[in-house]
Amino acid sequence: MTSSTTNPSPTTTRSHWRDYPRFLWQAVLESVEGNRVFYIWMTMLTAIFLVGANAWAVQVRDGMQVTNMSDHVSWGLYIANFTFLVGLAAGGVMMVIPAYLYHDEEMHDLTLIGELLAIAALIMALMFVVCDLGRPDRFWHLLPGLGRFNFPVSMLTWDVIVLNGYLMLNLHICGYLLYMRFLGRRPNPKWYIPFVFLSIIWAISIHTVTAFLYCGLGSRPFWNTALLAPRFLTSAFVSGPAFIIVAIQVMRRAMGSTFGNGPIRTLVNIMRVTILINLLMVVSEVFVEFYTGGTHTSAAHYLYFGIHGHNLLVPWIWSSVAMTVTAAILLLNPKVFVRPWMMNVACVLAFIGIWIEKGMGMVIPGFVPSVLHEVVEYTPSLIEWKIMAGIWALGLMIYTLAIKIAINVFRRSPLAAKAQGGTTEEQLLAS
Amino acid sequence: MFTPELRPQPDDVAARKPGGRWSWMQAVIIILGLLAVAGLAVGVLQAADAAKGTAKSESPVLPAKTNLFPVVIKRPPGPPQVKTSLTNFQGQPVLVSCSSCHTTTKPNLENRSAADLDQFHQGLKYQHGNLTCLSCHNSGNYDTLRLADTQTVEFADNMTLCSQCHGPQRRDYERGLHGGMNGHWDLTRGGRTRNTCINCHDPHTPKFPQVLPVLPPRDRISIPAAHAATTGSTAH
Amino acid sequence: MNHATPETETSTGVSRRTALKGFGAMLGAAAFAKAIAPLTEWTRDLSVDQFLQKHYKELSHIDLQIILRRLEKETKENYGADVSIQDYKPQPGVKFGYALNLSVCIGCRKCAEACHLENNHDRPSHQSYIRVFEMSKGSLDMEKGNAHYDHPVPQKDKFYMPVQCHQCDHPPCVSVCPVEATWKEADGIVVVDYNWCIGCRYCEAACPYHARRFNWSKPQIPANEINPNQSYLSNRVRPQGVMEKCTFCLHRTRNGKLPACLEACPTGARVFGNLLDPDSEIRQVLAHKRVFVLKEELGLKPNFFYFFDV
Numbered sequence: 001m002t003s004s005t006t007n008p009s010p011t012t013t014r015s016h017w018r019d020y021p022r023f024l025w026q027a028v029l030e031s032v033e034g035n036r037v038f039y040i041w042m043t044m045l046t047a048i049f050l051v052g053a054n055a056w057a058v059q060v061r062d063g064m065q066v067t068n069m070s071d072h073v074s075w076g077l078y079i080a081n082f083t084f085l086v087g088l089a090a091g092g093v094m095m096v097i098p099a100y101l102y103h104d105e106e107m108h109d110l111t112l113i114g115e116l117l118a119i120a121a122l123i124m125a126l127m128f129v130v131c132d133l134g135r136p137d138r139f140w141h142l143l144p145g146l147g148r149f150n151f152p153v154s155m156l157t158w159d160v161i162v163l164n165g166y167l168m169l170n171l172h173i174c175g176y177l178l179y180m181r182f183l184g185r186r187p188n189p190k191w192y193i194p195f196v197f198l199s200i201i202w203a204i205s206i207h208t209v210t211a212f213l214y215c216g217l218g219s220r221p222f223w224n225t226a227l228l229a230p231r232f233l234t235s236a237f238v239s240g241p242a243f244i245i246v247a248i249q250v251m252r253r254a255m256g257s258t259f260g261n262g263p264i265r266t267l268v269n270i271m272r273v274t275i276l277i278n279l280l281m282v283v284s285e286v287f288v289e290f291y292t293g294g295t296h297t298s299a300a301h302y303l304y305f306g307i308h309g310h311n312l313l314v315p316w317i318w319s320s321v322a323m324t325v326t327a328a329i330l331l332l333n334p335k336v337f338v339r340p341w342m343m344n345v346a347c348v349l350a351f352i353g354i355w356i357e358k359g360m361g362m363v364i365p366g367f368v369p370s371v372l373h374e375v376v377e378y379t380p381s382l383i384e385w386k387i388m389a390g391i392w393a394l395g396l397m398i399y400t401l402a403i404k405i406a407i408n409v410f411r412r413s414p415l416a417a418k419a420q421g422g423t424t425e426e427q428l429l430a431s
Numbered sequence: 432m433f434t435p436e437l438r439p440q441p442d443d444v445a446a447r448k449p450g451g452r453w454s455w456m457q458a459v460i461i462i463l464g465l466l467a468v469a470g471l472a473v474g475v476l477q478a479a480d481a482a483k484g485t486a487k488s489e490s491p492v493l494p495a496k497t498n499l500f501p502v503v504i505k506r507p508p509g510p511p512q513v514k515t516s517l518t519n520f521q522g523q524p525v526l527v528s529c530s531s532c533h534t535t536t537k538p539n540l541e542n543r544s545a546a547d548l549d550q551f552h553q554g555l556k557y558q559h560g561n562l563t564c565l566s567c568h569n570s571g572n573y574d575t576l577r578l579a580d581t582q583t584v585e586f587a588d589n590m591t592l593c594s595q596c597h598g599p600q601r602r603d604y605e606r607g608l609h610g611g612m613n614g615h616w617d618l619t620r621g622g623r624t625r626n627t628c629i630n631c632h633d634p635h636t637p638k639f640p641q642v643l644p645v646l647p648p649r650d651r652i653s654i655p656a657a658h659a660a661t662t663g664s665t666a667h
Numbered sequence: 668m669n670h671a672t673p674e675t676e677t678s679t680g681v682s683r684r685t686a687l688k689g690f691g692a693m694l695g696a697a698a699f700a701k702a703i704a705p706l707t708e709w710t711r712d713l714s715v716d717q718f719l720q721k722h723y724k725e726l727s728h729i730d731l732q733i734i735l736r737r738l739e740k741e742t743k744e745n746y747g748a749d750v751s752i753q754d755y756k757p758q759p760g761v762k763f764g765y766a767l768n769l770s771v772c773i774g775c776r777k778c779a780e781a782c783h784l785e786n787n788h789d790r791p792s793h794q795s796y797i798r799v800f801e802m803s804k805g806s807l808d809m810e811k812g813n814a815h816y817d818h819p820v821p822q823k824d825k826f827y828m829p830v831q832c833h834q835c836d837h838p839p840c841v842s843v844c845p846v847e848a849t850w851k852e853a854d855g856i857v858v859v860d861y862n863w864c865i866g867c868r869y870c871e872a873a874c875p876y877h878a879r880r881f882n883w884s885k886p887q888i889p890a891n892e893i894n895p896n897q898s899y900l901s902n903r904v905r906p907q908g909v910m911e912k913c914t915f916c917l918h919r920t921r922n923g924k925l926p927a928c929l930e931a932c933p934t935g936a937r938v939f940g941n942l943l944d945p946d947s948e949i950r951q952v953l954a955h956k957r958v959f960v961l962k963e964e965l966g967l968k969p970n971f972f973y974f975f976d977v
Contacts, residue, residue, distance in 0.1 A: 064881070134881065138866075150845050151474075194456040219965065371874065607951060615923045620923030646793050
């Protein structure tokens, strides 16, 4: 942002009451300015979002009967996406670990990308929950003090607390750093370092609590396993880095930013380990289910092989397995660092594979067969697909804008200057 | 923003009091951990309380069992009457009592099935084990019934007759576990009507007949009804 | 252009770029308003009183009476039926229990029909809190059960098992509700405040007996079929988007009457009463019959028992 170059020195009278709205206004201006690709991208996303908004309005008016959920399969596409996105939000910030615990300086620049991903993913997750509510107008019943908050007995209340807390945490970190940059002031470590460390721990808690939502239900044997929370965490550490790797390359191309290959290398190394651990946990689950047998394992049978001729999920889960295994093989190949196509294909495959496995492949089998062993299948209706597309479009819009605002920062960083071989305004300022 | 000079330098850390930055973070983590433990403890206690809560309400403060409302048993008024093909001057069918015919005929102790009835009582279905007609019907007085020890019982007391062989059912009936009821579970607030055996069981073919079930579920999303009908099951 | 350029405001006013952006923003806002237009039809059915209504447990006696009259009016507006909605409190010294005789049930579903009529259920879906399963003799495995049978009953090689809410002592549905819209009352009945439920369906995921139902649409009932004797926590007509469940007909049982399903059963397979009264029929079942509890290993301590006649 150009205003930073014309800011007076920090000793003149400053009022945050005046500067913060200016900062927000600059952000708004920033978000409606860009090249042609940007305008086309944002217009397309806006159109998709409007389609989704309309579909949601129809759902609220006509009731959830417009979805294909039923009393047998009472959670569907929305909660599947919610679960996956909580993992993505957690995974994005987990990359902060090598940056701060291992003093990887190049990774520092990546933490902001990860936190912005967490913000966008969390907003999407919360929107999916709201779209899944039968009575969104009664949202205020959830607010402690105003409504009745069944904390700490209900795991959903824990989820509300940790998700919103995590959102506030990341908004604070990113907002503070960007605002300080806008003011041309050095960020005070006291105001963001502890929060960054807190967000590492908190990231683990959001996905653990979301897993506890499921694995605490004794009536659903498919979910009632201790391995569910660790599985959620490892798949988050696969999907988060996968998204970031692809996002970095998009940023390079579309916004002309320069990122070193160091962060990408670190992320690929993280993924190599976590994708294998994830596969190991899947194998562990599959063994326990199929070796034990019995009625409690009908859901796993339904997922992998179908039961009594009902097999809608079978092609999905096997594609997910194939995608994840292929991604693992590609990532373990030493040539993945020199062949970008290999890395990108692996990331896309891993992302989609985890989306299937932790989304529809985890939520739906919990309901099929039902608790009274009736088999009623589920495929999302058109309205559900529309709402999902609308929320993803909004999330991508938020992420695009957030990255766009933050990207200017990197262009002025000495790392980028080193890459470009010239001086930057920052170096001029510092001298 | 993340330029080297903006990151905390080692001498910054050293310049502050030793362990200053770390204790900030440690304090936050410790406080959060304590809060989480406290929350869990409260949750466990609350759940235990909820379980105890229902137990607390189990202190037997029962209403006094005086002035109970009556339990009415739908006894038949008397012996059944048979319709003849004649009608009276009001157009109603003429009914005759059992003794109208049976005082003039000789009882046949050999009759064991409905096929043996060649004159009257045509179309009577009879399937009640190995009993003969006169196991229950009183050959001395067809307006009454008889027990196995030749004692006479009135038609209104048919339950006594059934109970001599179906003791377990009678025992359950007395406990309220057989035969259903209409009315109140709490007899201090209202009465109750109960059936006799023959309200549900035809004494000549006591086995419950097959019926067609009502109100099949029409779930919005379900297996197709046709599939269920042909296989007779949703599960194979 | 790869990076942002500042807007240079000319002295003559805004630039063409800004005008285009303003126009685009207006278009976007109008499109958004049109997109969410269906919400206006929905808000027509809502009122401020409904929106601000407090939880049942926080209502004073006067508040509750005002709400009951308002709900009666709304039922009249929505369905054209005159109804009376009361509130019945649990009686001291009572804990309800229910037992079902599997040797005697013939699977006629008259109990499900009685529930359907008594509790003002949605007509097209034949909704009922009771789901009757045709099971194969020789196995209690519900995998072999079928709720969609449509042939004369009872079949020779089958027995019949109706399943409804067990009013557990440790109800998982109560634990998981994030807003305390469902709770266990003093007489053992687990109830739902239909005006507090947010429709998240977590309780439906938690229940092992398929006892909870969600209103996927606004219930459709002809006015002349509505049962006018209603109560706030049980059989009043539920709104769209909320959960509901069997309440052991508390509008009847809290007045000492038998539940509708029991009265409709032609074989007398159902037994109901006060578990705290040692002379009650339900206590006779527990004392003298071979009783089992469905999914007992989950430790939920249900108050619904199945028994056989030996």
